Amino acid sequence: MQILPSPLPLVLSRNQGISHTERGWRSGALTRLARGVYVETEPWRVLPPWEKYLVQVHAVIAIDPRRVICHESAAALLGVLIAYPGRPVHVLAGEGSSREYRGVRTHVFVEGRDTIIVDGIRLTSPSATAVDIARTRPPAEALAYADALLRIDSTIIPESLGALNEALVSGRGRRQACWALERATGIPESVLESASVAVVEWLGYEAPTLQQEFCFEGQLDRCDFYWKDADVIGEADGDTKYSAESGDPTAVIIKEKGRENRLRRSTAGLVRWGWRELHEIDPVDAALRSAGLQPVRPRDTMRLANFSPLGRD
Numbered sequence: 001m002q003i004l005p006s007p008l009p010l011v012l013s014r015n016q017g018i019s020h021t022e023r024g025w026r027s028g029a030l031t032r033l034a035r036g037v038y039v040e041t042e043p044w045r046v047l048p049p050w051e052k053y054l055v056q057v058h059a060v061i062a063i064d065p066r067r068v069i070c071h072e073s074a075a076a077l078l079g080v081l082i083a084y085p086g087r088p089v090h091v092l093a094g095e096g097s098s099r100e101y102r103g104v105r106t107h108v109f110v111e112g113r114d115t116i117i118v119d120g121i122r123l124t125s126p127s128a129t130a131v132d133i134a135r136t137r138p139p140a141e142a143l144a145y146a147d148a149l150l151r152i153d154s155t156i157i158p159e160s161l162g163a164l165n166e167a168l169v170s171g172r173g174r175r176q177a178c179w180a181l182e183r184a185t186g187i188p189e190s191v192l193e194s195a196s197v198a199v200v201e202w203l204g205y206e207a208p209t210l211q212q213e214f215c216f217e218g219q220l221d222r223c224d225f226y227w228k229d230a231d232v233i234g235e236a237d238g239d240t241k242y243s244a245e246s247g248d249p250t251a252v253i254i255k256e257k258g259r260e261n262r263l264r265r266s267t268a269g270l271v272r273w274g275w276r277e278l279h280e281i282d283p284v285d286a287a288l289r290s291a292g293l294q295p296v297r298p299r300d301t302m303r304l305a306n307f308s309p310l311g312r313d
Helices: 018-027 039-044 049-063 071-077 126-134 139-152 156-169 174-183 191-202 249-266 275-280 282-290 301-307
Strands: 030-034 037-040 090-092 099-101 104-108 114-120 119-122 210-215 219-229 232-236 269-273
Touching: 018 030, 030 039, 030 049, 037 039, 037 301, 049 090, 071 090, 071 119, 071 126, 071 139, 090 269, 090 282, 119 210, 126 156, 126 174, 139 174, 139 191, 156 174, 174 269, 191 219, 191 232, 191 275, 191 282, 191 301, 210 249, 219 249, 249 269, 249 301, 269 282, 275 282
Parallel strands: 090 104, 232 269
Antiparallel strands: 030 037, 099 104, 114 119, 210 219, 219 232
């Protein structure tokens, strides 16, 4: 387990001098993130929003390294980049009152929280972080965080998250957290896959097998979702799968096309969707129906109506 470093170097007044950083800020060359903490404006301007949030978390740590980082801010440090700028950086305090001030949300707990120190930074443990997020964020987002944190810390037993939630003295958010924590497995390999698990359930479909492996034509392939009774495969594809981040885009597309053709030849159907289809919801429903799947329960219209965009991959 390691801390994800800041995508941009921080410029600190205590190192560069107050007059130097003030001049840079007034000229527009520097952007101030917090008192005494700056970044260069041009690289900051083009940085993706999820990475901007990570920089902001590191800026808060730079002000006071003794702080304990929690909630989605702790998850970001561990590599789970879902939160966007505009959300506060979350810190833990042992006394005082919970409040939000200048982009920092302070949480005060009446009971101890499991904390760790990684690369000199203090933060809540992955299991405590998953529970805290599940108590405060919408269910699909909470599930995505919990799955990702389970992948990061393979020592966590998924069932222990529910037990930890029940064991907390504070009942605030306990019931809300149950849905995500009961479904978290760590098996989905991306935020998109975890969010898809939620939407598929809320649409009323039978729960698929996740990351099912097939050996067809001498090749071992794995799919995101598989409905065995209907012999149908579902694939949730994010934008980065075919980007330069994944290597040579042409080679990636050729390899993926070969895999898809093998799966199509060997099963009754294969459907794909991405973030756009998932956010619109109905295209995913239409794709599953076109492959021969039928809902086994009524739609969860309330959760579907409250499903909000998240993620990036």
